[in-house]
Amino acid sequence: MTPMTTSKEIVILEEESVTLPKGFKAGGIHCGIKRKKLDLGYIVSEVPAVAAGVYTTNIFQAAPLLVTQESIAKENKVQAILVNSGNANACTGEQGLLDAFEMQKEFAYELGIMEHLVAVTSTGVIGELLPMDKLNAGIKQILQPEYENAANFKQAILTTDTCIKQIAVQVKIDGKTVSIGGAAKGSGMIHPNMATMLGFVTTDANIAYDDLLLALKEITNQTFNMITVDGDTSTNDMVLVMANGMAENNQLTKDHPDWDLFVDGFKVVCESLAKKIAKDGEGATKLIEVQVNGAYGSDAARAVGKAIISSNLVKTAIYGTDPNWGRIVSAIGYSGVPVEPNAIKVAIGPFLVFENGLPSPIVEEEVKEYLELETIQIFVELNQGKYSATAWGCDLTYDYVKINASYRT
Amino acid sequence: MTPMTTSKEIVILEEESVTLPKGFKAGGIHCGIKRKKLDLGYIVSEVPAVAAGVYTTNIFQAAPLLVTQESIAKENKVQAILVNSGNANACTGEQGLLDAFEMQKEFAYELGIMEHLVAVTSTGVIGELLPMDKLNAGIKQILQPEYENAANFKQAILTTDTCIKQIAVQVKIDGKTVSIGGAAKGSGMIHPNMATMLGFVTTDANIAYDDLLLALKEITNQTFNMITVDGDTSTNDMVLVMANGMAENNQLTKDHPDWDLFVDGFKVVCESLAKKIAKDGEGATKLIEVQVNGAYGSDAARAVGKAIISSNLVKTAIYGTDPNWGRIVSAIGYSGVPVEPNAIKVAIGPFLVFENGLPSPIVEEEVKEYLELETIQIFVELNQGKYSATAWGCDLTYDYVKINASYRT
Numbered sequence: 179m180t181p182m183t184t185s186k187e188i189v190i191l192e193e194e195s196v197t198l199p200k201g202f203k204a205g206g207i208h209c210g211i212k213r214k215k216l217d218l219g220y221i222v223s224e225v226p227a228v229a230a231g232v233y234t235t236n237i238f239q240a241a242p243l244l245v246t247q248e249s250i251a252k253e254n255k256v257q258a259i260l261v262n263s264g265n266a267n268a269c270t271g272e273q274g275l276l277d278a279f280e281m282q283k284e285f286a287y288e289l290g291i292m293e294h295l296v297a298v299t300s301t302g303v304i305g306e307l308l309p310m311d312k313l314n315a316g317i318k319q320i321l322q323p324e325y326e327n328a329a330n331f332k333q334a335i336l337t338t339d340t341c342i343k344q345i346a347v348q349v350k351i352d353g354k355t356v357s358i359g360g361a362a363k364g365s366g367m368i369h370p371n372m373a374t375m376l377g378f379v380t381t382d383a384n385i386a387y388d389d390l391l392l393a394l395k396e397i398t399n400q401t402f403n404m405i406t407v408d409g410d411t412s413t414n415d416m417v418l419v420m421a422n423g424m425a426e427n428n429q430l431t432k433d434h435p436d437w438d439l440f441v442d443g444f445k446v447v448c449e450s451l452a453k454k455i456a457k458d459g460e461g462a463t464k465l466i467e468v469q470v471n472g473a474y475g476s477d478a479a480r481a482v483g484k485a486i487i488s489s490n491l492v493k494t495a496i497y498g499t500d501p502n503w504g505r506i507v508s509a510i511g512y513s514g515v516p517v518e519p520n521a522i523k524v525a526i527g528p529f530l531v532f533e534n535g536l537p538s539p540i541v542e543e544e545v546k547e548y549l550e551l552e553t554i555q556i557f558v559e560l561n562q563g564k565y566s567a568t569a570w571g572c573d574l575t576y577d578y579v580k581i582n583a584s585y586r587t
Numbered sequence: 588m589t590p591m592t593t594s595k596e597i598v599i600l601e602e603e604s605v606t607l608p609k610g611f612k613a614g615g616i617h618c619g620i621k622r623k624k625l626d627l628g629y630i631v632s633e634v635p636a637v638a639a640g641v642y643t644t645n646i647f648q649a650a651p652l653l654v655t656q657e658s659i660a661k662e663n664k665v666q667a668i669l670v671n672s673g674n675a676n677a678c679t680g681e682q683g684l685l686d687a688f689e690m691q692k693e694f695a696y697e698l699g700i701m702e703h704l705v706a707v708t709s710t711g712v713i714g715e716l717l718p719m720d721k722l723n724a725g726i727k728q729i730l731q732p733e734y735e736n737a738a739n740f741k742q743a744i745l746t747t748d749t750c751i752k753q754i755a756v757q758v759k760i761d762g763k764t765v766s767i768g769g770a771a772k773g774s775g776m777i778h779p780n781m782a783t784m785l786g787f788v789t790t791d792a793n794i795a796y797d798d799l800l801l802a803l804k805e806i807t808n809q810t811f812n813m814i815t816v817d818g819d820t821s822t823n824d825m826v827l828v829m830a831n832g833m834a835e836n837n838q839l840t841k842d843h844p845d846w847d848l849f850v851d852g853f854k855v856v857c858e859s860l861a862k863k864i865a866k867d868g869e870g871a872t873k874l875i876e877v878q879v880n881g882a883y884g885s886d887a888a889r890a891v892g893k894a895i896i897s898s899n900l901v902k903t904a905i906y907g908t909d910p911n912w913g914r915i916v917s918a919i920g921y922s923g924v925p926v927e928p929n930a931i932k933v934a935i936g937p938f939l940v941f942e943n944g945l946p947s948p949i950v951e952e953e954v955k956e957y958l959e960l961e962t963i964q965i966f967v968e969l970n971q972g973k974y975s976a977t978a979w980g981c982d983l984t985y986d987y988v989k990i991n992a993s994y995r996t
Contacts, residue, residue, distance in 0.1 A: 238916055269916055269945065271944045304914070305912065305946040306946075413920060497992045498992025504822075505713070507713070508677075510647070511646040512645045519646060536678065536714075537714040576985050576988050576989070578899075578903070579988060
């Protein structure tokens with residue numbers, strides 16, 4: 179694929195990911211948590227990287243999240259990330275915590291670095307102890323050169339995902355090429371305020387910690403927190419960003435003239451990963467994008483977008499290519515936002531379906547044809563203000579039920 | 588079925604409904620909104636009845652709800668209810684309002700009563716105008732004796748429901764038999780704060796309006812507002828209660844010695860109807876009942892119950908007879924209630940599955956066998972206080988997707 183250049187000179191590289199930025203390597207192996215597929219992966223930076231994270235709001239935070247947050251807090255740096263799939267190490271009590279610390283310690287030992295520079299994370303089934311013998315055997319082998327491969331890493335973090343999620347961008351800052359790369363997993367249990375999703379972003383930018391954290395939080399609110407698959411928020415979600423400074427730009431802060439460019443590039447990475455996760459929702463056949471305009475505030479815009487994208491009735495109607503705009507309008511009505519019914523416009527793709535409190539005349543067959551596409555857009559104009567939000571999700575299908583009725587067995 | 592007597596002397600009559608109380612009749616016909624099934628029904632009281640209603644919180648309230656609320660407000664009385672199914676008269680603008688008023692006026696004319704004593708309501712597809720010619724023709728015939736039949740009424744209010752929902756109870760108050768009867772419809776779009784559900788309760792009790800309304804609101808919060816099928820809240824929901832006083836008891840108020848008995852009987856009716864709606868959720872194969880105990884407040888107890896009962900992942904796991912307690916725990920964790928993870932106990936039926944922050948040992952096959960039953964109970968002990976709540980819902984199945992992917996077409 180040819181790199182695409184935007185007006186702000188963000189070069190988008192669809193085939194690249196976490197190893198595009200200078201000084202990062204990644205890899206993955208099969209250690210035996212899953213039957214056959216890769217289940218243990220790593221990202222390592224040549225030097226300690228400034229690191230920021232966002233974590234699930236679920237009260238039952240899984241053990242590795244507790245370990246990782248505590249470790250990052252020591253000096254806001256991470257040099258390596260170790261991820262296993264197939265077992266979430268969640269609801270595993272004291273032993274789960276000990277296991278997460280052991281993962282961290284063993285990998286730090288293999289790398290010859292301080293333990294607190296290793297972030298650990300897990301995804302998969304809840305409530306089972308990690309098979310530490312298999313995991314430790316895997317950790318001992320994983321750094322061997324034959325397993326070093328970004329593709330292996332991207333595979334090793336998946337659970338019910340049907341495809342890898344990756345993206346990278348490059349921007350020029352102080353005449354230096356700064357790269358930002360990302361990889362993610364997530365397919366079910368995806369909902370605003372994080373999901374069973376893991377996101378990893380690497381960059382060789384030189385950046386101040388506080389500003390990196392701020393950017394991550396703002397971007398997460400507009401991207402990863404705006405996707406939903408089924409409304410469940412998981413115990414294990416996190417997004418970690420590592421910035422190792424090897425691009426040698428002048429330190430990025432909010433006052434740097436190219437700050438906005440960096441943030442835009444960072445957002446391109448997160449939005450792309452978020453959309454890929456939404457599109458790969460369990461059993462999904464379509465990506466749904468809801469754009470809300472004219473809200474009286476950001477939160478209101480997001481609330482309306484999330485209500486629509488989370489509606490099982492909207493999701494099934496789109497699966498069935500049924501232009502059932504009434505369900506969209508109904509979702510707006512229960513979003514909790516005091517909208518003005520007669521001021522609202524709703525469009526499904528190019529077709530205006532609701533205006534002045536009434537359905538607009540449509541040729542049903544035309545809208546049905548539009549709903550056959552792989553990406554469906556819903557536009558809502560609230561006419562109450564100037565705020566906007568975009569939310570992404572997917573249709574609800576037979577396969578969603580099939581996958582989730584028998585995940586463990 | 589033999590009437591069952593509880594310790595408080597509430598006689599439960601499963602085969603009776605809105606016409607058990609003295610002075611009420613009901614009926615229904617096919618007027619042509621639907622292809623074949625009955626689609627227009629009524630309840631009429633011999634005398635004007637004290638009436639109270641609760642209505643959807645959706646901002647897009649359908650036209651008949653506006654008309655009915657306005658009419659009841661005039662003297663807190665209703666003598667007749669007219670319901671059509673197949674068309675919700677929602678999102679139909681000015682014309683929809685005119686149509687709802689016309690329904691009301693035409694039926695009042697047939698009955699020879701004041702217009703504001705007729706409550707009207709509609710359920711079905713959103714955004715299409717009512718076929719007033721068919722409806723008016725139906726209204727002209729519906730009072731003929733051959734259509735007077737409570738069974739007809741209960742059929743005429745259904746949409747995707749697979750069965751009628753009815754119940755009645757009798758209690759003794761001041762030596763008089765007071766009857767309370769109910770009928771309801773609802774199958775999809777069912778969620779706390781009302782649903783695409785209609786509930787009608789009749790009683791021959793003599794009762795003060797303010798107390799009736801208070802009882803209705805409190806009971807609705809514990810029953811109809813605690814059921815969920817798919818998390819969507821509809822534009823058309825309402826529960827109406829009519830009390831015509833023909834039992835000739837001394838007027839019931841909160842100070843009447845038998846007030847609690849009356850409220851208990853009223854609640855039996857509403858809870859029974861609510862559970863029947865949850866069990867008949869679109870595509871459902873099982874009723875799920877979540878009991879939350881030990882919460883620090885009623886709202887907290889309800890929030891935890893609703894989070895669990897609304898989780899698509901819990902619902903699909905139960906459909907698949909998968910004892911995936913991790914999804915229950917995760918739902919508790921994102922309920923918004925600050926629970927204490929290590930204090931919580933979770934049981935699936937008789938099987939304790941989670942305690943002290945850890946899974947409890949279970950024999951997986953035994954729990955799977957339990958999950959084959961038609962009613963599944965989930966018990967949660969939060970150990971934070973003395974408040975409780977119960978929520979009801981259903982499993983999420985292939986058929987839910989099938990029904991909703993093609994409702995209109």
